[in-house]
Amino acid sequence: MRSVPPPPRPDEISLGEAAVGHYRDEVKPNLDLEDAERELTRLLGEGVVQADPPPWASNPHGRPYFLVIADTFALPLIRDPRRGWLATACLVAGQIRPIDRAKRNAAAAQRKSSKRARRRTRLR
DSSP states (O other), rough: OOOOOOOGGGGGGGEEEHHHHHHOOOOOOOTHHHHHHHHHHHHTTEEEEEESTTTTOOOOTEEEEEEEETTTTTEEEEETTTTEEOOOOOTTTTTOHHHHHHHHHHHHHHHHHHHHHHHHHOOO
């Protein structure tokens, strides 16, 4: 069994490019990346590190900790040998992940296609 390191303090967390990009894309699309990084860095001090993701977020990669900010954002954290604790993404409450959106849309398209096919066979 792997031991989990003690939780980091917010001042030990650095932001990965993906975390800044997700924050900008999902929360502040009018900001450039530098301003989004500055704003998210400021918010790090307001977050709480916890072992479990918030109820609205998933943990498919088994991240050991999350920095949760106002129960609105969750930053999954990994231990990076060069940078210390690294936020790898910015999950936003109420947002659907792109991969989940694609799955949902594919399932809906399949249902519509099946329904059209059933209608066509009834009309013949």
